[in-house]
Amino acid sequence: MIDLAKALSENSYPGRGIVLGRSEDGKKAVVGYFIMGRSENSRNRVFVEEPDGIRTEAFDPSKMVDPSLIIYHPVRKVGDTLVVTNGDQTDTVAEYLRAGKTFEDALRTRTFEPDGPNWTPRISGMVEKNGNYRLSILKSANGDESSTRRYFFEYTDPRPGVVHFIHTYAHDGNPIPSFMGEPEEAKITGCINCFTKLLWDNLNADNKVSLYTAFIDLETGEMETRILNKNQ
Numbered sequence: 001m002i003d004l005a006k007a008l009s010e011n012s013y014p015g016r017g018i019v020l021g022r023s024e025d026g027k028k029a030v031v032g033y034f035i036m037g038r039s040e041n042s043r044n045r046v047f048v049e050e051p052d053g054i055r056t057e058a059f060d061p062s063k064m065v066d067p068s069l070i071i072y073h074p075v076r077k078v079g080d081t082l083v084v085t086n087g088d089q090t091d092t093v094a095e096y097l098r099a100g101k102t103f104e105d106a107l108r109t110r111t112f113e114p115d116g117p118n119w120t121p122r123i124s125g126m127v128e129k130n131g132n133y134r135l136s137i138l139k140s141a142n143g144d145e146s147s148t149r150r151y152f153f154e155y156t157d158p159r160p161g162v163v164h165f166i167h168t169y170a171h172d173g174n175p176i177p178s179f180m181g182e183p184e185e186a187k188i189t190g191c192i193n194c195f196t197k198l199l200w201d202n203l204n205a206d207n208k209v210s211l212y213t214a215f216i217d218l219e220t221g222e223m224e225t226r227i228l229n230k231n232q
Helices: 004-009 089-098 103-107 192-202
Strands: 017-022 028-036 045-050 053-058 075-078 081-085 122-127 133-141 144-155 162-167 184-187 208-217 223-229
Touching (some): 004 162, 017 122, 017 133, 081 089, 089 122, 103 122, 103 133
Antiparallel strands (some): 045 053, 053 075, 075 081, 133 144, 162 184, 208 223
16 A cells, blocks of 8 residues: 555656545545646636536636646536546546446547647546445557557445545656556545545645545435635
8 A cells, every 4th residue: 555645745746636435434435636737727727616516617717728628527426426537538427327328438438638748648537326436547558649548447345444546647757657557555544624634735735736525425425525726
């Protein structure tokens, strides 16, 4: 297992990240999603709550240059299922679930982002009513945009106090290297406020932009959420 605080604090640019798992008391599903940015355009964002989740929005609309890859709905609730991704594939997954198809079916129609030379991976997660969850990453073949690699990870009967963390980039660079390997496993403790503080306080102060967290009661389905934006 990794030390989540250490992994975040020692990585100046993991990019966008998804954390899914189970609370320490075993009673709640845990969700975290953060965005970071190096350019003024990427940093000019906030998370805004929506009836079915959240969306990104320009903090200063006059400074928005290209919204195509940075304005989207990271989180959508579809029935008793929560979908969280780093792009507009959230809508693809939601559409497929409503049609009775699967998380994997939806993501097999998508590929990495068209932002060469980085070819940013698309990372996605899904939490089911019972707390089981899935993660996925779609990325280029070691920077070769002519070939796509799709990876899917399924977690059933999650252990209390254990989460899995996947992010778009291994670390900062030029071009920025994609995340490699399986989602990283870590332990968490305490309530949603503890979890939120753990993530926010350890993200790079210059590059962090916004954070969303949720604890979902597995018995009632009730959701407790937090949103933190660097731009207020």
